[in-house]
Amino acid sequence: MQVFNIDYIEIIGLTAAVLTTSAFLPQVYKTWKTKDVSALSLPMLLIFFIGIVFWLVYGILEKSLSMILANTITIMSSFLLLYFKIKYGKRQ
Template structure:
């Protein structure tokens, strides 16, 4: 079952990374919603905590990376919205 979890983790995490890259390169955050990003970030933190509680390596792996990438998007949204 963890193999299925790792496959899902890789796909869902990888799907999020192009948005982070595009935002970093273009500095265009106009289409990003700060409330959505904050809710997503908090949700991912909760999924990460849940992964630790149930000792699921695939959940820990995916959500660790996604916490970082979603934090970066929140940071970009705040930083580039002021420019």
Template sequence: MNSIEIVGLVAGGLTTASFVPQVYKTYKSKSTDSLSLTMLIVFFIGIILWLIYGIYVNSIAMMLTNSITAVLSFILIYFKLRLK
């Protein structure tokens, strides 16, 4: 793993970690009123496209972090649809 891949891994890790508090808060409060379903869906599609791109360019950092972010954003979409 080269130094630029490490930068990508750290950047992706921080971006991914930013979703953890929102997932936790939503789970604990059982409230999704402040979450926009449209934003979550558009974001999820974007993350899936980044994941596909990461696979195409064979970037471990992009594949790993976007896989985790996709799961976290999917959980928020699930909560948004389920906790109405």
């Protein structure tokens, strides 16, 4: 039983997953280091987080490795930004 179908389409998806997910990580790092969350919108972060959860569920249902990997990492990153926004936003 084949769980994931790795073909050229999935390789394109994996490439896109690496690029888009890694593009998000500098913001998480910068926010962690500076603790400046003033430019982050809480409603946007919440909507984004919920959307990524749905993308992850979709990726699991479609058995798409690229969607599962990218959205799992992005969920963790966006959760960190939500956490930082709530924790450090009270200081401002």
